[in-house]
Ligand code: C2E
Ligand code: SIN
């Protein structure tokens with residue numbers, strides 16, 4: 472039987488089914504396990520987690536007199552907290568389906584704006600910052616209506632439009648991340664502009680290198696690594712690009728452990744916006760098909776980034792990023808306990824582990840089944856058992872499952 476208990480009642484010998492609350496505040500990536508180590512118990516007590524679900528069928532129950540709370544009590548408290556919160560947990564004011572329609576049009580106009588901006592720069596002229604800011608404004612507004620619509624769509628791009636759509640995608644990710652980090656709306660705009668312009672130096676790299684289908688030679692990569700400095704020079708031609716935005720352009724390939732380029736900066740030596748740029752840049756890069764590599768699905772990407780995270784990314788920024796897009800972002804392919812495969816179509820603001828999933832395939836009978844939406848937050852039988860790769864199953868176009876909701 473599953474029971475939700477407060478952390479003070481947790482004892483060695485209990486079987487932990489799930490850690491409640493803010494997933495990223497705890498150091499355990501895999502939540503389900505039998506608690507046998509004093510050290511693990513200590514870490515959990517110190518983690519800031521208030522409650523856990525235990526399975527009393529697989530481990531010890533709470534002692535008599537302990538304060539296990541009923542679901543109803545917990546639900547009431549949650550509802551109370553949500554009502555009292557200054558900032559609603561979910562910032563969506565529009566349904567995903569409605570905002571997807573807006574965001575599709577916005578992606579088209581945004582791409583054209585970026586093409587224009589980059590060709591202006593290619594001719595050696597200063598880019599028009601006003602035009603870029605208008606675009607940032609539209610993207611920021613779309614993200615206010617629904618934080619996931621534009622960033623999910625901007626992930627879907629053709630190889631030949633990668634450089635342009637990557638700018639749009641990183642702009643959207645930076646805006647959502649800045650809001651997650653409680654930055655002011657002015658800083659949110661600055662983060663968005665930085666995302667839009669961070670890779671503008673790529674226009675100075677020859678197409679032979681930029682669009683090379685295979686791995687770069689050392690010499691080619693050395694040329695590639697000049698794009699941040701070239702970008703800086705391009706942006707310096709405009710008077711109105713702020714130092715913070717110039718800094719993201721120059722330092723989005725720095726890594727926390729000092730192994731990045733061009734300056735090998737470390738830790739706090741890298742500005743907060745540049746640390747946000749690094750995470751947003753890598754996420755959109757590895758979830759996109761590029762001339763040299765096929766993209767991963769979002770949940771696979773989050774997992775890889777978590778593996779690389781030490782050394783490459785700022786912990787706090789990476790955690791905020793995962794809270795922004797989800798552990799299983801929209802578009803992720805997941806396997807449920809029933810053996811059904813589905814695609815994540817919406818986050819649950821209360822739990823990153825219980826999104827809404829549209830199931831469409833049975834791994835038991837190995838056939839497609841009629842698509843059905845399963846809201847993991849609203850039932851007990853189904854849980855996510857793991858991520859799947861679309862390639863392994865030979866699925867090609869999973870997007871329509873979350874685009875046509
Ligand atoms: P990009 O394709 O936009 O990738 C941006 C950053 O995402 C990369 O910066 C890297 O930090 C991360 N990233 C992308 N793919 C992977 C991956 O498979 N594994 C890991 N661990 N990280 C990945 P980086 O490496 O400094 O590269 C900068 C740019 O250089 C890339 O931008 C791309 O335009 C180019 N590039 C890098 N490697 C290759 C390559 O093998 N072939 C080609 N044609 N271009 C490459
Ligand atoms: C993870 O990224 O490994 C944590 C979530 C899970 O796999 O259940």
Ligand code: SIN
Nearest residue numbers: 831865866867868869
């Ligand atoms: C579907 O059609 O439901 C997705 C499967 C695929 O992309 O082949």
Ligand code: FE
Nearest residue numbers: 669670723724
């Ligand atoms: Fe770059």
